[in-house]
Amino acid sequence: MTPQTLLGPRVRRYRTSLSPLAILGWLALGPVIIVLTLLVTGIAGAPELLLVALIGLVIMAVSVVYLLWSGSAHLDLHEHGVAVGRSFLGGAPRAMRFAEIDPSTIRVFTGAHTLLPIWQVRFRRSSSAHLFLFPRADRAVTFLGPDQGSALSGMQRPVAPGHGIVVFGSQQAEEIAHQLRTGLERAGCPPHLARWSAGFGVHELPGNGFTAAQQVPGMLPARLGGTAR
Numbered sequence: 001m002t003p004q005t006l007l008g009p010r011v012r013r014y015r016t017s018l019s020p021l022a023i024l025g026w027l028a029l030g031p032v033i034i035v036l037t038l039l040v041t042g043i044a045g046a047p048e049l050l051l052v053a054l055i056g057l058v059i060m061a062v063s064v065v066y067l068l069w070s071g072s073a074h075l076d077l078h079e080h081g082v083a084v085g086r087s088f089l090g091g092a093p094r095a096m097r098f099a100e101i102d103p104s105t106i107r108v109f110t111g112a113h114t115l116l117p118i119w120q121v122r123f124r125r126s127s128s129a130h131l132f133l134f135p136r137a138d139r140a141v142t143f144l145g146p147d148q149g150s151a152l153s154g155m156q157r158p159v160a161p162g163h164g165i166v167v168f169g170s171q172q173a174e175e176i177a178h179q180l181r182t183g184l185e186r187a188g189c190p191p192h193l194a195r196w197s198a199g200f201g202v203h204e205l206p207g208n209g210f211t212a213a214q215q216v217p218g219m220l221p222a223r224l225g226g227t228a229r
Contacts, residue, residue: 006152007095008079012179016073017171022135026067030060065089073132075168077179080187084132084166094130094166095152096145098183102159105144105217106180106197108173111205112140114212115167130166137169139202141176144218162221174202 034056038049072088081100085093113136130148133140145164146157170176177198184194205212213219 006154007081007083007097010076010078012077014075014077014168014170014172014176016071016132016134016169017137017139018071018134019136023067026063026135027060029063030056033059067135070134073134073168075132075170075176081183082180084130084168086132094148097152097156098180098187099189100146100157100159101180101184102144102218103181103184103189103194104197105142106177107142107200107217108139108177108202109142109205109216110139110202111207111212112137112167112169114205114207114209115216117209133167133169139171139173140167140169141173141180142167142216142219143180159218161218165216165219167216
């Protein structure tokens with residue numbers, strides 16, 4: 001069965017929020033490296049200049065691909081569940097029923113960019129977290145579902161801390177969280193459980209990547225018993 005069959009018709013698509021400053025910064029990376037290389041090394045020969053220019057163009061190309069990949073993230077709200085994915089080099093969307101989402105893990109955070117790995121130094125992911133975040137992302141909605149490696153089927157799947165987390169960056173994060181809780185109620189979750197996590201409001205993540213990950217319920221496998229904080 002396809003996600004369309006199991007989740008029902010798509011009601012709305014949310015796209016990840018873009019940051020103009022991040023776009024300018026990533027696109028400027030190549031030219032800045034070229035200029036700095038020329039100033040530091042004092043290269044004047046044509047072959048060396050060509051090599052530096054090629055390196056700069058490669059860096060620019062990688063930046064463009066990364067921006068397109070990050071910016072193509074979307075969350076589709078269906079009648080019976082959600083699907084998250086990327087329309088550019090993202091592969092098949094990850095689909096899950098509302099009933100497969102842990103209601104206590106639906107949260108809204110600011111400072112979500114802290115969770116992004118920066119050259120694999122600032123934050124090394126110890127889980128297979130699925131981060132749908134654009135560079136310099138601010139607000140994001142998070143929730144825990146089934147293992148991201150499992151496929152939607154006729155059977156209900158259990159939540160999987162670490163491998164089942166979804167972090168979706170959007171300025172409409174609060175609206176998405178509301179839609180998730182409403183969907184959980186439609187799926188049979190008692191209202192007081194479906195909306196319990198709404199009492200946490202919007203929290204700002206700390207600047208340290210690992211500490212920030214500890215604040216997201218279900219993001220780290222060790223926090224299974226503490227998802228409902």
